[in-house]
Amino acid sequence: xxxxxxxxxxxxxxxxxxxxxxxxxxxxxxxxxxxxxxxxxxxxxxxxxxxxxxxxxxxxxxxxxxxxxxxxxxxxxxxxxxxxxxxxxxxxxxxxxxxxxxxxxxxxxxxx
Amino acid sequence: xxxxxxxxxxxxxxxxxxxxxxxxxxxxxxxxxxxxxxxxxxxxxxxxxxxxxxxxxxxxxxxxxxxxxxxxxxxxxxxxxxxxxxxxxxxxxxxxxxxxxxxxxxxxxxxxxxx
Numbered sequence: 131x132x133x134x135x136x137x138x139x140x141x142x143x144x145x146x147x148x149x150x151x152x153x154x155x156x157x158x159x160x161x162x163x164x165x166x167x168x169x170x171x172x173x174x175x176x177x178x179x180x181x182x183x184x185x186x187x188x189x190x191x192x193x194x195x196x197x198x199x200x201x202x203x204x205x206x207x208x209x210x211x212x213x214x215x216x217x218x219x220x221x222x223x224x225x226x227x228x229x230x231x232x233x234x235x236x237x238x239x240x241x242x
Numbered sequence: 243x244x245x246x247x248x249x250x251x252x253x254x255x256x257x258x259x260x261x262x263x264x265x266x267x268x269x270x271x272x273x274x275x276x277x278x279x280x281x282x283x284x285x286x287x288x289x290x291x292x293x294x295x296x297x298x299x300x301x302x303x304x305x306x307x308x309x310x311x312x313x314x315x316x317x318x319x320x321x322x323x324x325x326x327x328x329x330x331x332x333x334x335x336x337x338x339x340x341x342x343x344x345x346x347x348x349x350x351x352x353x354x355x356x357x
Contacts, residue, residue: 174348219285
């Protein structure tokens with residue numbers, strides 16, 4: 131499958147600060163991306179998605195940025211809360227296939 | 243959205259045995275997938291479970307080791323055969339809603355420990 135990797139495997143932030151989690155993908159044909167949050171002992175939970183015809187999408191306290199030129203994806207979490215502590219994964223998909231391939235993951239720890 | 247139930251949620255198995263994991267979805271879905279998540283690692287796609295036909299396996303995974311069934315649009319099983327400690331992982335069932343691209347939902351996973 132495609133190679134999707136992350137720059138930072140761990141990230142610690144103070145409560146209230148903004149968090150930025152990065153992801154690099156290798157398949158230039160990928161055109162749909164999802165960020166997932168995985169809490170300990172649970173399955174991944176959908177956070178936000180973005181299609182390749184967009185470069186930014188906002189949700190509640192989260193923003194995803196897509197830079198297709200450098201094949202880079204980021205997740206920004208505003209006013210990070212202790213409940214945001216989890217592992218975050220990006221996943222990529224191509225419209226020609228239904229399979230999703232996941233990045234390495236970043237473990238986010240929020241310090242109260 | 244889709245609600246996905248997996249059984250067992252966790253198990254401890256002996257080397258050389260096989261275990262079948264069940265995945266039940268609360269609605270009919272076109273695409274179902276099985277992932278493996280080794281300790282402290284990301285998710286690796288094992289195969290796409292195809293309804294009424296043989297599963298499509300990713301590179302590095304074979305049917306003899308991970309036989310998959312999908313008898314209908316709401317149910318699938320993954321068997322981990324002839325287990326070794328290296329098979330200790332979380333196995334996750336996931337479903338794709340909608341046609342082509344769409345949200346990928348996950349079950350809570352089945353945590354297998356092989357002694």
